[in-house]
Amino acid sequence: MDPLAGKKILLLIGGSIAAYKTPELVRLLRAAGAELRIALSPHASDFVSPLALQAVSGQVPRLSLFSPAEEAAMDHIALARWADALLYAPVSAAGLARLAQGLAEDLPGAIVLASRAPLFLAPAMNTAMWEHPATQRNLQQLAAYGAQILEPESGSLACGETGTGRLQELSSIVEHLRLALAPHPWSGWRVLVTAGPTWEAWDPVRGLSNRASGRQGYALAQAAAERGAQVTLVSGPTALSCPAGIQRVEVESAREMLVACQDLLRTETINLFIANAAVADHRPATVLSSKQGKQELPPQLQLVANPDIVHSLHRDPRRPRWILAFAAETHGDEGRAVTKLHAKGADFAAINDLRKGAMGGEENAVVLFCQGQRYALAPQAKLDLARALLHHLDTCLHGST
Known part of the structure; x- marks a missing residue:
């Protein structure tokens, strides 16, 4: 059985261009048997349609911290308590800064502060933003808080530049969740x-x-x-x-x-x-240093x-x-x-x-x-x-x- 089967995963989506990849991430998590809820930051819907997320997840995404209808359906505190794990993917440089400072001014930030579940952060941003000392300091602070950082990959970025900042491959993100959330009877082996x-x-x-x-x-x-x-x-x-x-x-x-x-x-x-x-x-008894012709x-x-x-x-x-x-x-x-x-x-x-x-x-x-x-x-x-x-x-x- 897949270690993610039956796990309650709360997917937090930040305002990064890489948010357009999240419907496929939802599909992979559901295929593994995970139960999903989704919450978006204020700018995430600029890059991914909430309706698309609803279609692939079967759940209505949460969009606002102060929506009366959404809070009545499942308030953000109950949502934070529901989850076995929080996956913030993608999280932008601004999102990392807010989390490192403990700000609860948007829905993902409030959920993270209210939850005691393991937190997985998958950053995605421009290379210069990723390498900036402020971002690296924020990452160190979040790691000290216990967050697991799923580091971005190097490659072609949406801005046209090349460097580190691409959202980690979706299959790799799912694999990291499996490793972290599975029972570990062979720990120490x-x-x-x-x-x-x-x-x-x-x-x-x-x-x-x-x-x-x-x-x-x-x-x-x-x-x-x-x-x-x-x-x-x-x-x-x-x-x-x-x-x-x-x-x-x-x-x-x-x-x-x-x-x-x-x-x-x-x-x-x-x-x-x-x-x-x-x-x-x-194996061949003799290894030749040059290719032999057919003759x-x-x-x-x-x-x-x-x-x-x-x-x-x-x-x-x-x-x-x-x-x-x-x-x-x-x-x-x-x-x-x-x-x-x-x-x-x-x-x-x-x-x-x-x-x-x-x-x-x-x-x-x-x-x-x-x-x-x-x-x-x-x-x-x-x-x-x-x-x-x-x-x-x-x-x-x-x-x-």
């Missing part, structure tokens, strides 16, 4: 996840790889972070964006992936290692075995406390696959049946074997599957020492 394919070069343009997209590994990293873990994602080549709140280490080959994992073990105590990457079993290609390519990452980390003196390893199979023999993973040193096994077309797709189905229990997870979106799998793993480990 360190989790290492490998994801994606590896690329074993033969010459500068050719090599050995596979169809893995990395989606399942990235979803597992996100699901672990949502549970409160500190997550490091060691990723082979993919086109995926790193989920919010996760440290990513990018590698190319199986040997590079192993070294990255071993480096982390030397500096951190890892509670859980999730070996999801589709690591190439072999120069050998009739046979000599291969050598790559190191087995699960087995190597199992034998490491600083072995992770638990190892969950994945196997992609086409023969349907679960017992053989589980035996293979346990022989490598995995504590728990997750089996993908590639006859169902999981590799590279949007959905996946997995069978998890954990301490004598078998959990069959039906085909579903990979993030949903990752959350369900870690839930079952947590249930299986409950009470373990």
